[in-house]
Amino acid sequence: MLTLKVTTVGSSAGFILTKEAMARLKIQKGDTVYLTESPDGGYRLTPYDPDFERQMALAEEIMHEDRDILRALAK
Template sequence: MLNLKVTTVGLSAGLILSKEAMAFLKVRKGDTLYLTEAPDGSYRLTPYNPEFERQMSLAKEIMHEDRDILRALAK
C-alpha cells in the first residue's frame, strides 16, 4: 500500500506522489490521472482514461458487426 499526501497548491489541493508511486502507476510529471468509482463503491486512481476505453469498446463492436462493409470500403 502506498500513502499519498494531500497538500496545498496555490488556492487548490494536490497529491504528492513518491517516486515509488509514480513507478507503480507508470506515470511521469505532467501526465493525467483519473479517479474513478468501481462497482463495489471503492475508488481507483489510474492513468487510463475510462471514456477512451468505452469509446474503443464501442468501436470494436461496430467493426465486428460491420466487418463486411469495412472490407468493401478498404478495397
C-alpha cells in the first residue's frame, strides 16, 4: 500500500505521485488517470478509461454474436 498526502496545487487540492506509484500504475507525466468507484464502495485509481473498456466489451460481444454477418460483409 502506498500513502499519498493531499496538498495545495494552485487554488486546487491534489496529491503527488511518487516514482514508485507511477511505476505501479504504468503511467508517465502528462498521462490521464481515472478515479472510479469499486463495487465494494471504495475507489480505484487507474490509467484505463472505464467507458472505453465498456465500449470495447460491447464491441467484442457484437463481433462474436454477428461474426458470420461480419465475415460475409468483409468479402
